[in-house]
Every structure is written in C-alpha cells, then in structure tokens.
Amino acid sequence: KNKGIIKPSLTEKATEISNYLEGETNFIIGERSLRDYRSAAQKLENDDGDIRIKQVDVISGLCSYLGYENYQDFVKRNEKPKVDRTILTETPIVKPTVESLPKKSILRNYRFYVLIGIMCILLFWLYNYTTRQRWMVWTDDHYIEVDFDAKKYDIKQLKLYKEDRIVSFKKIKVTCLTDFFHPDGSVLVWYGKNREKQLEYFTDLGLHPETGKTLKPISGYMINKHICVE
Template sequence: MDPRIKYLIKEIFKKAKEESGQTSVYACCKHLENRFREDFKCHEGTSSRSFARLHQKYVEESQRENSTPKPGLLDAMSQYLGYSDYRSFLLEDKPISFNGFINRLTKISVSERTLIGILILIICLMLSYTIFMNNPSGPPPPECMIWKITHFEIISCELSFNIDKAGEIIGFDEKLYENMKMIPKSEVRVGSSYYYKVDRDSLQFFSWYGLHPVNGEDLKPVTNYIMDKYIGNQ
C-alpha cells in the first residue's frame, strides 16, 4: 500500500466530513461523489461505491485490493485538497492551509494552547539570549550631539566617555544636525539667516532658526536693517 496515496485519501475523507458536517462513511462518500463530478468533472472512479471501497482499503484497512486510483482520480483528489495536481501534492507534502491551521488550533484545549504559548515564549527567550551572547556589548547607544564652534558633531550619549562635556551634550536632532551652522557674513541672506547679538558691535550669524546652540537664547531673523548696519558692502 502506497503511504502517499493512503495519506491523500485519508485527507479527502477528513475534508469531506468537515464540509458535509456528516460523520457516516456513506454520507461522506455521497458528498465526495457530488463534489468530484460537479466541481472537478471527474466521473471515473468517483461513485459513492468507489469511494466506499477506497475508504475500506486505505482508511479502515479492512480490504485488500491490488488496484490503485488512476492518475486522473489522483489529480482530482489533489485538487480537492488545494493542489494543482497529484505531482504538486507529492512535492509539497502535507500542507496545512491558514484556515485549516486556525480550525485545528481552535480545537485544541485551553491547557494545550497554554503549553504551546509557554513553549513559544521559551523559544523567543532562548533566541534573544543567543543574539545577546553573540553581541555581548549589546546594541550601540543612541546618538547624541554637541556644538563644536560652528556646527554640531555626533558624540556618544555615554557620559562616562565624555564626563567633561556633560552639560553640553544634547539628544540627536536630525534637522538641527543637518541645518544649524554658524555662517560667515558672506553667506548671510535676508529671509533665510538668523543672528545673535553677542555685544553692541558683534553679531553671530546662523543658517537655521530657533535657539542659540550654546546659551539657548532666541535667534532673530536677519532683516535689511541688520544687513545694512552690520554687513553692508562686505
């Protein structure tokens, strides 16, 4: 007896029971006869009596016959289970569809589902431990940045590495990092540049709005008046 054909036939009877809602072999055989003849246009070997003999031979194992289902019937039975043909059934070997998996899962008892959940949790913890052991230093610390005279530079957030700069380190801000620069007078433009008045006659110019990167005071937009007074024709 070919175990692959045995498995195939057991599966079609299992599906027939689920579809028909019947438990008797006779009712399942009638259901399969209708399905195979109407939906798969397969008439040879698909009478209810033929399916009953297949059940006796392959499921009950109460009848010995030398004959096996013909290729056309094997293809139709495979298609009934969701395969394109018998060859696909042999190659893929015992698939479980998503709906079939859900149906089987719902039939599992609460205690069994709890056990499965615990096993999955243990596996996840083991994988996490393995990953951590392969990388004992852990993930890299989040980036921070610090103002360096005219621009921001990336620096480690680990204070133990930069204890002398503890009060100057801030969290990484991509917009500030990319856009905030102290610029020379030659690059100052009305409408896109900002200034900070250091003293009566001295200004610092920046390429981005917001707060001064060192003292946190407000930056002001450069106006035509500021341009004329502090930059002029330089």
C-alpha cells in the first residue's frame, strides 16, 4: 500500500517479503514457498500446532521484518503468561485492616507502594522508549535517523531503522587506487545501478537505496571494465 498498490495480491505480498529477506539475510527464498507457509499456518490457526521453517535465515529475516531484534525477542514478547492453578484454589489471605495496623507500619507500607508505583512508571517509560519504532531516510550518500513524518518525507523514503545501515552503509566514489578487497580476498565494495542506469558503489552489501535492487559484490572484471579503463 505504501507503494501505491491499494489491493496487493498474495503473490505481490510474498514477492515483497522475498525481496526483503534476500536483502536482509542474503538468503533467497521464492514467493511460492512463502505462500505455502502462509497456507499451512492458516490451517493451524485454531490449533496448538505450528508450521516448521527449516531455514534459520528465513526465521531471523521474518522476525526482523516484523520489527523484532531476533527470534528470541519474538518469543519473549509474544509468550503467554502461565497461570498457576494451585494459587486459585488456596484459601485467600485475610489482610489486616488499616485500623489494626500501627502508624509506623502504615507509613512504611505507604512508602513501599509509592516506590513500587514510581518503579512501574519508570519501567513503562523505559519499555516504550526502547521498543518504539524508529525510522531512517537516504540522503545523498548515507542514511540518517528521522522521525516519522509523512508530510516531510515521501512514504517510499521512510525505512525501518537499522543501526548497521547508519554506521557502515555509505555510497562512495571509487578509482583505481581504491581498496576493493580485504587482504584475505573478501569484498569491500558493492555496486548497483541507479534509476538513470548509472553505476554506483557502496561500502556494504544490501539493497540499492533508490531502486531497492540487491547490490552485487565488486569483481576484477567490473574493475577493469568500468573503473580502471585505459
């Protein structure tokens, strides 16, 4: 819907998630497999069973897509509290009335409840602060964190905040003198074409900020053909 598709089909939804998983985990899973998982989950909706997803990268990517840090965070935040049935059958404890308590005891209890109340407020504020949704936008050659403002930013510009994108993902200019590889041969630069079909270079793998297409690792062929041209 953010891209202007009012009634996206199941295939379009699955394709969107498939592209996200590929960019997030570098793991390729087809939209058909995702639709099969959805169908299996719907059949078990009213049961206690669950579907089995064998690929760990897919599980981690889906959790990230939903805004969770990882699978453990997903389980923790969706775990249903267990009720101890034995407590419900025990004889209720008769609490003493205020009149029967000494003044010092009343004051001590009052301070205790005030302290508990303050702690609950602080914990509630801390929870909202740490779990609030954060956003970022692409500016020229890097991402910056911003507040969600649909009037200031195009909805297509706003992306879910990712610290690694802020810290290590940059667009760079390259020459023959650029270090394209680590000493062990691993890649330092990735490339992709912008909307004008021009090659652009980046410091990390991921999706092109403008086109959303997966960036490719640099190769000796690309360096010789497009960068170190004699």
